[in-house]
Amino acid sequence: MTVVTRFAPSPTGTLHIGGARTALYCWLYARKTHGKFILRIEDTDTERSTQASTAAILDAMTWLGLHYDEGPYYQMDRLARYRAVIEQLLATGHAYRCYCSKERLDEMRTAQMAAKKKPRYDGRCRAGGVPTGVDPTAPHVIRFANPQSGEVVFEDLVRGQLVFANQELDDLVLIRTDGIPTYNFGVVIDDWDMGITHVVRGDDHINNTPRQINILRALGASPPHYAHVSMILGKDGKRLSKRHGAVGVMQFREEGYLPEALLNCLVRLGWSHGDQEIFSITEMIQHFEIAHLQRAPAAFNAEKLDWLNQHYMKQGDRAKVAAELAWHFERVGIEVKNGPALVDIIDAQAERCKTLVEMVQKSGYFYTDTVTYAAAAVKKNLTADVLPHLAHLRAALAALPQWEKSAIHAVIEQVATTADVKMGKVAQPLRVAVTGDTVSPPIDVTLVLLGKARTLARLDAVLHPDFLEKNHNC
RNA sequence: GCUCCUUUCGUCUAGUGGUCUAGGACGCUGCCCUCUCACGGCGGUAACACGGGUUCGAACCCCGUAGGGAGCGCCA
Secondary structure, eight states: OOOEEEEOOOSSSOOBHHHHHHHHHHHHHHHHTTOEEEEEEOOOOTTTOOHHHHHHHHHHHHHHTOOOSEEEEEGGGGHHHHHHHHHHHHHTTSEEEEOOOHHHHHHHHHHHHHTTOOOOOOOGGGGOSOOTTOOTTSOOEEEEOOOSSSEEEEEETTTEEEEEEGGGOOOOEEEOTTSOBOHHHHHHHHHHHTTOOEEEEEGGGGGGHHHHHHHHHHTTOOOOEEEEEOOEEOTTSSBOOGGGSOOBHHHHHHTTOOHHHHHHHHHHSSBOSTTOOOOOHHHHHHHOOGGGBOSSOEEOOHHHHHHHHHHHHHHSOHHHHHHHHHHHHHHTTOOGGGSSOHHHHHHHHGGGOSSHHHHHHTTGGGSOSSOOOOHHHHHHHSOGGGHHHHHHHHHHHHTOSSOOHHHHHHHHHHHHHHHTOOHHHHHHHHHHHHHSSSOOSOHHHHHHHHOHHHHHHHHHHHHSHHHHHHHHOO
């Protein structure tokens, strides 16, 4: 039997990391088993569904690299099918028309809550027929006639056997007044029609599962396997929301995270393969097991994402990292044609950055002709006593036939030795002179990336008599 | 309120009755390395929610309690 999984988001917002993780698990399981992964858009909430949300979800899936084999299917395209199935349920007595008004239902719910009872439909219309005094063509919903006794038992792949008493379940609405199916009906029919073998979803759906199984049974269909994954919590252990900072997948992109890092972070939130922390996509596919999914909810750990992101900036595919870095430079309007190759920036900067945004912030001086000097750095490092060193440096560097790391390094060491000072006494002023601040990659690497022309020009500027005056007084 | 799920270091987790004086990772932290910031290397810190059972023996099995989460919509 071929495994078929699906990810079925509703297009009412962007793809957040909880959904992304569920999608990842579905995708991994399909890939591992050489099965099929389907994307289905559950757009039956006509009030809140938007095209923009659908596009945003699709974009995020693409950025993450979670490619689907089929779809996206849209539930609103399948209305005729739901109608046909509902006729069948109506005919077999598994569903009935309900003319109860929303007002009555609201009142009933409020009263039940007040009486500390579980709010539920009382089954008034279940007997069938049109209530007296009601026009049969009046707007009405169609409800499922849930079994009133017995229990629903199913084997959850994550949690083991789950048992629900039918008495706890009420007659849920299948079709709304406007003819559009509700979630619980649409999902059942779609999963059935699309041959879904494994439903992997958030554990907020555990309570829906017995209802869905009952519908399937009424249709004579056998239920798929279910795997209910725990939710992702915020750092404070509360349900993830906007106040926890970034929750949308694309927000993480904007903040400078790599898709590989986010995926690695998400896969380890709630799943493990022994002590392994770093997983390439191939390894994730190879080792993924539903049985190793965690049952308890997991709090999102932003620091670990940082660590993973740095790891992938350092160890990941440089061409891919460079492409993503280019996107970030473009966003802030820095023209990277005016400086070193992005892969060289990555090699030099990855070990001192947690995100690509940070890398861009720390690399501006490589791409501009006008350096911004940090006053404190100038004051501390570009003092009158070091100017002679810089002058020596300027002359020796200018004389270099080859602009390469070891030669540059030798020059700096030589100048320090000649002046009988420590390396730092020469390197640090030089660093401030060419970058404007006290932090940069190793000085020889920095100069290589900067290029000879820019290096000399900046030294000249600093050595100009006006420089100290201007910069020490600001 | 009712139903369901869940509980190992601050966080993510390993662990499926003895090999656990509980392992790894992130974080924090000490030392080393060092031209800055980092990276890296070597250490350190810190947990089986609680109470009863079962057993020769429980982090692992059972039952309670407490905490956390979810559901109870003509939302998904």
